[in-house]
Each structure stands twice: as C-alpha cells, then as structure tokens.
Amino acid sequence: DIVMTQSPDSLAVSLGERATINCKSSQSVLYSSNNKNYLAWYQQKPGQPPKLLISWASSRESGVPDRFSGSGSGTDFTLTISSLQAEDVAVYYCQQYYSTPPTFGPGTEVDIK
Amino acid sequence: QVQLQESGPGLVKPSQTLSLTCTVSGGSISSGAYYWNWIRQHPGKGLEWIGYAYNSETSNSSPSLKSRVTISVDILKNQFSLKLTSVTAADTAIYYCARGFPGVSVPGSFGWFDPWGQGTLVTVSS
Numbered sequence: 001d002i003v004m005t006q007s008p009d010s011l012a013v014s015l016g017e018r019a020t021i022n023c024k025s026s027q028s029v030l031y032s033s034n035n036k037n038y039l040a041w042y043q044q045k046p047g048q049p050p051k052l053l054i055s056w057a058s059s060r061e062s063g064v065p066d067r068f069s070g071s072g073s074g075t076d077f078t079l080t081i082s083s084l085q086a087e088d089v090a091v092y093y094c095q096q097y098y099s100t101p102p103t104f105g106p107g108t109e110v111d112i113k
Numbered sequence: 114q115v116q117l118q119e120s121g122p123g124l125v126k127p128s129q130t131l132s133l134t135c136t137v138s139g140g141s142i143s144s145g146a147y148y149w150n151w152i153r154q155h156p157g158k159g160l161e162w163i164g165y166a167y168n169s170e171t172s173n174s175s176p177s178l179k180s181r182v183t184i185s186v187d188i189l190k191n192q193f194s195l196k197l198t199s200v201t202a203a204d205t206a207i208y209y210c211a212r213g214f215p216g217v218s219v220p221g222s223f224g225w226f227d228p229w230g231q232g233t234l235v236t237v238s239s
Binding site: 062093105 | 159227229
C-alpha cells in the first residue's frame with residue numbers, strides 16, 4: 001500500500017493569512033505517460049463528511065473558492081489556503097488514487113489563531 | 114445532483130455481522146460510470162477505504178478487511194450495501210458511503226470520492 005503522511009498535524013493561522021499543508025506519498029503517484037498526479041484533497045468540517053476540494057493534485061472542483069490551490073508532483077504535494085477565512089476551519093486530508101487500495105493521509109487540522 | 118444516504122443499525126454485538134445500506138438518489142447506480150464505495154473513520158481518526166462494488170459481478174475490498182467484507186449492489190432499489198462479519202470493538206467507526214470515480218490509464222488505479230453520504234456511527238458493543 002502507498003502510505004500517505006501529512007505535516008503539520010495541526011496549524012493555527014490568523015484570518016486572512018496563508019495556510020500551507022504538506023502531503024507526502026511513500027512512492028510516486030505521478031504517471032509519466034499522461035503526466036498526471038493521482039492525488040486528491042478533501043476538507044472535513046466537524047460533524048460533516050469529507051468534501052472533495054481538488055483532484056489531479058491541482059484541479060479545483062467546481063464551486064471551491066479560488067483561495068484553495070494544490071501543487072506538487074511525484075511524492076510531495078501542498079494544499080494552500082491563500083487567505084484563511086473562518087469557514088475554512090476544518091481537517092484536511094490528502095488521498096492517493098494511483099493504486100488500490102486508495103489511501104488517505106492522517107489529516108491536518110486548521111484553526112484560527 | 115447525486116446524493117447518498119447510509120442506513121442501518123447503530124449498535125452491533127461483537128462477533129455479529131454489521132450490515133449497512135446506502136441509498137443513491139439523483140442518479141442511477143447502474144450507469145456503469147462509477148464505483149460505489151464504503152469508507153470508515155474511527156472516532157477522532159483518519160479515513161480507511163473498505164471497498165467498492167461496481168456492478169453485481171464486480172467488487173473489491175481492502176486486503177486488510179477482504180476476508181470479512183461483502184459489498185453488493187441492488188440496481189432495482191438503487192442501493193448498495195456493506196456486510197462486515199465477525200465484528201469487534203475495533204470496527205466501531207463512522208461508516209460513509211461514497212461515489213468513486215474509476216481509474217484512468219494506470220492499471221489498478223482508482224479515483225477520488227465525491228459525493229459522500231452523511232455517515233452513520235456504528236458501535237460494536239455487547
């Protein structure tokens with residue numbers, strides 16, 4: 001199985017400031033033939049199911065605010081919230097879908113400082 | 114848009130079988146375009162993929178749970194279900210159903226999950 005790790009475990013950011021979450025896979029999730037990274041990001045607010053934010057490492061889902069962006073390739077990825085809003089308080093998970101079983105990172109909790 | 118809703122007992126006794134159903138609305142489970150998944154989340158913990166059903170003949174599950182898991186679809190009811198046998202306290206979790214997108218290009222690849230049901234807490238206790 002591909003093991004996903006995330007850092008930090010949690011972070012507190014002032015409103016309007018940038019939040020950066022890192023995700024690392026134990027092996028590359030980049031398929032060279034199509035140059036796609038098989039990685040998704042989710043947001044989970046308390047008492048709610050995860051919500052898909054980004055697929056293919058950097059493709060934002062429809063309706064997701066453009067302050068959310070994904071970057072990275074191979075084994076190292078980043079989710080950036082450019083200007084943190086109160087409604088962004090949540091746990092964020094990365095997920096690889098390069099191989100079965102699909103696996104998730106342990107999550108990063110984002111809070112307001 | 115497609116919506117999913119889990120249903121089933123919230124309390125299961127140890128050694129018994131956990132049975133959950135996911136009802137899909139706003140779309141047909143028989144479209145053949147998606148995988149229908151179960152994912153669980155232990156209290157305060159991360160997410161664990163359990164498995165999927167694609168149609169009445171195709172399913173797959175996590176190697177760690179494969180011996181205990183059955184996932185099936187009921188096209189007539191537009192539902193899919195999970196059965197997990199011989200449960201223990203370690204199976205206490207929130208169980209989510211989710212639509213999955215099929216893999217692209219890479220053999221054995223998968224896809225992302227969207228949307229998810231609201232989840233149902235299943236407690237294993239006597």
